Amino acid sequence: MWRFSVSIILFSCFVASIFTVASSSEATCSGIVPLRYRNDKISITDFGGVGDGKTVNTKAFRAAIYRIQHLKRRGGTVLYIPPGVFLTESFNLTSHMTLYLARGAVIRAVQDTWNWPLIDPLPSYGRGRELPGGRYMSFIHGDGLRDVVITGQNGTIDGQGEVWWNLWRSRTLKFTRPNLIEFKNSKEIIISNVIFQNSPFWNIHPVYCSNVVIHHVTILAPQDSPNTDGIDPDSSFNVCIEDSYISTGDDLVAIKSGWDEYGIAFNRPSSNITIRRITGSSPFAGIAIGSETSGGIKNIFAEHISLSNMGVGVNIKTNIGRGGYIKNIKISNVYVENAKYGIKINGETGDHPDANYNPNALPIVKGIHIKNVWGFNVQNAGSIQGLKGSPFTEICLSEINLHGSLNSYRTWKCSDVIGTSLKVSPWPCSELRTTGGSNSCSSTF
Numbered sequence: 001m002w003r004f005s006v007s008i009i010l011f012s013c014f015v016a017s018i019f020t021v022a023s024s025s026e027a028t029c030s031g032i033v034p035l036r037y038r039n040d041k042i043s044i045t046d047f048g049g050v051g052d053g054k055t056v057n058t059k060a061f062r063a064a065i066y067r068i069q070h071l072k073r074r075g076g077t078v079l080y081i082p083p084g085v086f087l088t089e090s091f092n093l094t095s096h097m098t099l100y101l102a103r104g105a106v107i108r109a110v111q112d113t114w115n116w117p118l119i120d121p122l123p124s125y126g127r128g129r130e131l132p133g134g135r136y137m138s139f140i141h142g143d144g145l146r147d148v149v150i151t152g153q154n155g156t157i158d159g160q161g162e163v164w165w166n167l168w169r170s171r172t173l174k175f176t177r178p179n180l181i182e183f184k185n186s187k188e189i190i191i192s193n194v195i196f197q198n199s200p201f202w203n204i205h206p207v208y209c210s211n212v213v214i215h216h217v218t219i220l221a222p223q224d225s226p227n228t229d230g231i232d233p234d235s236s237f238n239v240c241i242e243d244s245y246i247s248t249g250d251d252l253v254a255i256k257s258g259w260d261e262y263g264i265a266f267n268r269p270s271s272n273i274t275i276r277r278i279t280g281s282s283p284f285a286g287i288a289i290g291s292e293t294s295g296g297i298k299n300i301f302a303e304h305i306s307l308s309n310m311g312v313g314v315n316i317k318t319n320i321g322r323g324g325y326i327k328n329i330k331i332s333n334v335y336v337e338n339a340k341y342g343i344k345i346n347g348e349t350g351d352h353p354d355a356n357y358n359p360n361a362l363p364i365v366k367g368i369h370i371k372n373v374w375g376f377n378v379q380n381a382g383s384i385q386g387l388k389g390s391p392f393t394e395i396c397l398s399e400i401n402l403h404g405s406l407n408s409y410r411t412w413k414c415s416d417v418i419g420t421s422l423k424v425s426p427w428p429c430s431e432l433r434t435t436g437g438s439n440s441c442s443s444t445f
Helices: 006-023 058-071 162-169 260-266
Strands: 040-043 052-056 077-081 084-088 097-101 105-109 140-143 146-152 155-158 181-184 187-192 194-197 204-207 210-215 218-220 237-247 253-255 270-289 297-317 325-346 364-385 392-402 412-415 417-425 432-434
Touching: 040 058, 058 077, 058 084, 097 105, 097 155, 146 194, 204 210, 253 297, 270 325, 297 364, 325 392, 364 417
Parallel strands: 040 077, 052 084, 077 097, 084 105, 097 146, 105 155, 140 181, 146 187, 155 194, 181 204, 187 210, 194 218, 210 237, 218 237, 237 270, 253 270, 270 297, 297 325, 325 364, 364 392, 364 412, 392 417, 417 432
Antiparallel strands: none
C-alpha cells in the first residue's frame, strides 16, 4: 500500500495551521452557511463501533445515523468518532447532523469492491463518468439533505483507493469508481478540519447543491493515482472553498456542470463559486474549469492560489458537443512554481459520453479575466485555443510574469481568441492586443 512521506503530511499540517491563523483576519466566504451548535451528542461506540482497524463497523454507522434520522433531536445531533481506526462499508448521512472526527480518528473504507452498492448515473451525465451504466456509491454519501457538517480535529477519512486504481489500470472496472464524499441535491453543507486521503475517484463532489462551505481541509493522494480530483463542485450554486492543502493525482479544484447532451438537457449551471487560499501540487491543474461544462459555468472568483510541481496552473477546458457557456471568470494572485504550462484555455479537451452528442453544440467562452500571476520555472507560458465556429472572446490577461528555465519554450500559442493584455511576460500572442495605461482589462477586479 502506498504511504505518504512524513514531510508531505507535516507540510500540509503546517500550511493548514497558517491558513487557520491567516483566514481569521482575511476575506472569507465561509459565512454563507452558519455553524449551528448541537446539544445532542452520541458516539459511534454507543452503537457497537470498534476502532481496531479490523472490525467492520457498517452496522454501527448505519444504526447511529438511523437514530439521528428518526429521533430528530431539536438542533440536530453530533456523531462523535473517537481516536481509532473504524473500518466500514459505504454509508449514507442524514440531515441535521455533524460527523465529528476526533484527533487520531480514522474512518476507513473496506476494500471489498464486489459488494459495493450501485446507484443510478447522474442525469446531467447520462451514464457513469468512466463506463456506461450506473456508478458505485460514494464512500460517504448524502442525497436530498440539509444542514450537514463533516468536521473535527483533523481526523482522517481514508478511501483505501489503491484497489480501485488497480482495477482502472487493469481495465477490469465494471462501473464508475466511487467518490470519497458526495452530496447530491443538498444544501447548507460544511466540510472542515478533516484529512481526506486515497479516494478511489474524485474526493469531494457536491453535485446539484447550494450553500456549501469547504475549508481547512487536507486532501492527499499519490501523484499517479488516476482521477483523484480534490474538490469538484458540479452544477452547484453558492460554493465556498478556502484555506486548504490539496496534493492529488488530478485537478486540485475542478468546476463542472454536466456532460454533452445530458448536461444541456438537465440545464443546471455551476455559479457563484469562490476559491481562496489554496495550496497544492498535481500533475494536472491547480484551478480547473471543465471539461464537463454543458450546463454552464459563471461567476467564478479565485484568488491567492499557491501551486508547485504542476501540470498546469490554471486550466479552462471544454469541447465541441458541450454547448453551455463559461463566462465571468475572475482569477488573480496565483503563484506557480515548476509547471509545464502556466495558463491553458482550450476548446478541444475531454471525451464524450456516447456518439449522440451534437457536434454543432459549441460552447460560449467569454469574460475570462486572469490577473497577477507569477510563475517560476514554467516550461510553456500559455495556450489559448478557441473554436473556429465559436471563438473565445473578452479574454483579459493582466500583470502576468511566467519565468522559465534555460530550456523552456515560453511563448504563447493562440487561435480563435479575441481579447486584451496588459503587462504580460513573455510577450502575449497577437490575438490579445496589448493595451496601455488604465483600461477595462485591468479594472475588472
